[in-house]
Amino acid sequence: MTKTERTYLDWNATAPLLPAARDAFVAALDMVGNPSSVHGEGRALRMLVEAARRDVAVLVNAAPANVIFTSGATEAANLVLTPNYRMGRTPLAIGHLYASEIEHPAIREGGRFARENVTTIPVTRAGVVDFDALETLLHNHDKATGLPMVAVMLANNETGIVQPVKAVAEIVRRHGGLLVVDAVQAVGRVPVDIEALDADFLILTSHKLGGPKGAGALVSRGEVLMPVPLIRGGGQEKGHRSGTENPAALAGFGAAARSATEEPAARNSRIAGLRDALEKGMRAATNDVIIHGAEVERVANTSFFSLPGLKSETGQIAFDLEGIALSAGSACSSGKVGQSHVLTAMGFDAALGGLRVSLGPGSTEGDVERFLAAFSRVVSRRRAA
Ligand code: PLP
Numbered sequence: 349m350t351k352t353e354r355t356y357l358d359w360n361a362t363a364p365l366l367p368a369a370r371d372a373f374v375a376a377l378d379m380v381g382n383p384s385s386v387h388g389e390g391r392a393l394r395m396l397v398e399a400a401r402r403d404v405a406v407l408v409n410a411a412p413a414n415v416i417f418t419s420g421a422t423e424a425a426n427l428v429l430t431p432n433y434r435m436g437r438t439p440l441a442i443g444h445l446y447a448s449e450i451e452h453p454a455i456r457e458g459g460r461f462a463r464e465n466v467t468t469i470p471v472t473r474a475g476v477v478d479f480d481a482l483e484t485l486l487h488n489h490d491k492a493t494g495l496p497m498v499a500v501m502l503a504n505n506e507t508g509i510v511q512p513v514k515a516v517a518e519i520v521r522r523h524g525g526l527l528v529v530d531a532v533q534a535v536g537r538v539p540v541d542i543e544a545l546d547a548d549f550l551i552l553t554s555h556k557l558g559g560p561k562g563a564g565a566l567v568s569r570g571e572v573l574m575p576v577p578l579i580r581g582g583g584q585e586k587g588h589r590s591g592t593e594n595p596a597a598l599a600g601f602g603a604a605a606r607s608a609t610e611e612p613a614a615r616n617s618r619i620a621g622l623r624d625a626l627e628k629g630m631r632a633a634t635n636d637v638i639i640h641g642a643e644v645e646r647v648a649n650t651s652f653f654s655l656p657g658l659k660s661e662t663g664q665i666a667f668d669l670e671g672i673a674l675s676a677g678s679a680c681s682s683g684k685v686g687q688s689h690v691l692t693a694m695g696f697d698a699a700l701g702g703l704r705v706s707l708g709p710g711s712t713e714g715d716v717e718r719f720l721a722a723f724s725r726v727v728s729r730r731r732a733a
Contacts, residue, residue, distance in 0.1 A: 353671055354671050354672075354673060355671055355672045355673065355715050355718045355719060356673045356715075357672060357673060357674045357705045357706060357707060357711070357715060357719060358673045358674055358675045358704075358706055359556075359649060359706040359707055359708035359711070360505050360506075360508075360533060360556070360649070360650060360675070360704065360706035361675055361706070362555045362556065362561065363555065363556055363557060363558040363708050364558065364708070364710060365558060365559070365560060365600075366557075366558035366559070366603065366604055366607055368603040368604075368606070368607055369554075369558055369559045369560060369600040369601075369603040369604045369607075370600070371603070372596075372599040372600050372602065372603040373560050373596045373597065373599060373600035373603075374596075375599070376393070376396055376595045376596040376598075376599040376600075377596045379392060379393055379396070379595070381393045382592055383396070383397050383592070383593050383595055384582070384584060384592065393595045396595050396598070396599050397417070397593050397595055397598050397599075398412070399599075399602055400417075400598040400599055400601055400602030400605075401415045401417070401598075401602075402602075403601075403602035403603070403605040403606045404552065404565055404567070404601060404602060404605045405567070406605070406606075406609060407535055407536075407540065407552075407605040407608055407609055408531065408535065408540045408541065408542050408550055408552070408567055409540075409541040409542055409543055409544070410542050410550070410567045410568075410569075413571060414567055414568045414569065414570065414571060415565050415566075415567050416565060416566045416567075416568070416585045416586075416588045416589050417563065417564070417565055417585060417589065417593060417598055417601075418563075418564045418565060418566055418589055419562055419563065419564060419594075420553045420554070420555075420561070420562060420563065420564035421452075421454055421530065421532045421551050421552065421553035421564045422454040422564075423564065423578070423579075423589075424551045424552070424553075424564050424565060424566040425454040425455050425459055425530070425551055426454075426459045426460060426578050427459075427566050427575055427577070427578045427579075427588070427589065428459065428528050428549045428551065428566050428575050429445060429455065429458055429459025429460060429461060429497070429499065429528065430442070430459055430460040430461065430575045430576060430578070431443070431460065431461055431462075431465065431494065432460075432575065432576040433573060433574065433575055433576065434573075434574055434575075434576060435572060435573050436572055440494070440495070440573070441493070441494030441495070442494045442495050442496075442497045442526065443465070443489065443490060443491070443492075443493030443494030443495060443496060444461075444465050444466070444467065444489060444490075444493060444494075444496055444497070445458055445459075445461045445465060445466045445467070445497045445498075445499060446466075446467050446468075446469050446482070446485050446486070446489075446496060446497070446498045446499070447466060447467075447468060447469065447498075447499040447500075448468065448469045448471060448477050448499065448500045448501065448511070449468045449469060449470055449471050449689070449693035450471050450475065450501070450504050450506075450507075450509075450689070450690045450693050450694075451499060451500075451501055451530065452501065452505055452530060452532070454530070454551075455499050455501070455528075455530055455551075456468075456689075460578070465493075467485060469481055469482050469485060469498070469500070470693065471693050471694060472694075473694055473695045474509075474641070474643065474644050474694070475504065475507055475509040475640065475641050475644065475690070475693075475694045476509065476511060476512065476644060477500055477511055477512070477516055479515065479516075479519060482498070482516065482519050483519055486498070486519065486520070486522075486523035486525060487523070489523065489525075491524075495524060495525055495526060496520075496523060496524075496525035496526075497525060497526045497527075497528060498516065498520045498525050498526070498527050498528070499527075499528040499529075499530065500513060500516045500527070500528075500529060501529065501530040501531075501532075501533070501534075502529050502530065502531045502533070502534035502538070502540065502545070503531075503533040503534040503537060503538065503646075503647045503650075504533065504641075504690060505532070505533045506640075506650075506652050506677035506688060506690040506691075506702065506704055507640050507641040507646065507650065507652045507677075507690060507694075508533070508641060508646040508647040508649065508650025508651070508652065508706075509641040509644055509645070509646050510534070510538055510644075510645040510646060510647060513527075513529055513545050513547065514544070514545055514546060517545060517546035517547060518546075521546065526548045526549075526573075527546070527547045527548050527549075528547070528548065528549045528550075528551065529545060529547040529549070529550050529551070530550075530551045531550045531551060531552055532551060532552060532553050532556055533556060533647065533650075534647065535552060535556075535557060535605075535608055536557055536608030536609075536612060536615075537612075537616060537647040537648060537649060538616075538647060539612075542567060542569060543569075547569070548568065548569050548573070549566060549567065549568050549569070550565075550566075550567040551564070551565075551566060551567075552564055552565045552566075552567065553565075554597065554600065554601035554604055554605075557601075557604040557605060557607070557608050558604045558607060558608075558708075558709075559597075559600045559601040559602075559603065559604030559605070560596070560597045560600040560601070561597075562594065562597050563594060563597035563598055563600065563601040564601075565601075566588075566589075571586075574588060575588075577589060577590065579591055615709055616647075616648040616649075617648070619648045619649045619707050619708070619709070619711065620648035620649075622707055622711055622712075622713065622715070622716050623648060623649060623650070623651055623705075623707060625713070625716050626651055626705060626707075626716045626719060626720065627639055627642070627651055627653075629716070629719075629720040629723070630651075630653065630720070630723055633720065633723055633724050633727055634655070634727045636655065636656050637653050637654070637655055638653060638654045638655075638656075638700075639651060639652070639653045640652045640653065640654070640691065640694070640696075640702060648707075649706050649707040649708060649711075650704065650705070650706045650707075651704070651705045651706075652677060652702050652703070652704045652705075653702065653703055653704075653705075654691075654696070654700050654701065654702050654703070655703075655726075655727065655730065656700065657730055658701070658703075658726070658730050659699075659701050660676035660677070660687075660688070660701025660702060660703060661676065661701070663676070663701065663703045663726065664676050664703065666726045666729070667703070667722055667726065670722035670725065670726070671718070671722070672718065672719055672722050674703060674704060674705050674706075674719075675703070675704045675706070676688070676701060676702065676703060676704070677690055677691065677701075677702040677703075677704050687699070687701065688701065688702050690702075705719065
């Protein structure tokens with residue numbers, strides 16, 4: 349390996365841009381017009397946006413009319429997490445948000461809910477939503493304030509653990525609540541079907557799929573029950589999200605969504621094979637590596653581990669110097685490594701940081717070999733220290 353050669357193992361942070369997404373993006377950049385214009389140029393861009401909407405809809409088995417494009421998952425979360433809804437033209441109040449403790453900050457922050465109207469749902473030591481706690485929270489919910497809203501992600505970005513969303517939906521339905529599912533890390537990795545999950549809303553982002561950054565979607569179950577818009581103005585996206593669409597980013601998103609629907613089983617079983625080899629290699633190199641979530645269902649591409657005596661920040665830098673791009677579980681926008689709220693929620697010592705390897709369709713056996721060689725060196729340096 350030359351000094352400059354890098355191994356990218358941080359697909360959960362963002363996936364490399366797919367060639368098909370780049371082609372669609374560049375082609376759209378060269379098109380003149382505004383998708384809202386009625387002239388031919390505008391109509392051509394409208395067709396592009398609507399094709400992307402169909403591609404994204406297919407990915408999650410939704411009707412294209414129920415896909416609202418946003419600038420990403422964070423904006424979609426801020427759109428959907430609000431106490432103010434409309435059922436048709438009639439205002440509908442949502443009294444309280446119950447969000448799992450392991451949600452991404454985009455959801456944990458609670459969107460447009462006041463802080464005091466957001467409660468976290470604990471997870472078990474296995475990293476799965478605590479059903480009994482959710483039952484109790486919804487049982488005690490004060491209906492006079494409005495309906496309860498529950499937010500539970502489908503796959504966790506740090507551990508890759510898949511949440512039993514269908515079972516969560518059964519509890520939410522029994523209590524007459526709404527269910528919001530962050531499917532950002534799940535699409536392309538496990539089947540995501542808004543109907544089968546019985547979710548009211550799904551949150552998606554393009555760049556985790558190999559599409560460009562700056563595009564995402566809020567997908568609803570129907571068109572009647574909708575949040576009061578976050579961004580008002582020209583009435584684009586049927587008034588749910590104003591502002592001229594970004595056709596290039598959306599065309600790239602559509603291409604990435606299409607690619608995610610192509611032979612997912614074969615793709616994910618190959619990735620699972622790489623991840624399993626990686627974990628086997630880590631265990632062979634040292635018997636004190638802790639692999640989080642290995643005993644429950646995970647997406648195929650993620651391995652989140654801790655090495656006693658190695659802080660996340662130190663580990664991340666050590667691997668970076670070895671030419672390996674991986675991630676501590678959580679990194680804030682400043683790039684500073686924070687303690688993993690996911691590990692804390694699972695009852696692990698927060699000081700015991702985690703390191704996340706996340707793979708993707710472009711990952712190779714060579715990537716795993718280079719990681720394991722670096723891992724052995726990092727482990728032996730830790731021992732020597
Ligand atoms: N939800 C999850 C699970 C994520 O992993 C991320 C990105 O890290 C987001 C939401 C936010 O996505 P975006 O930064 O595209 O808004």
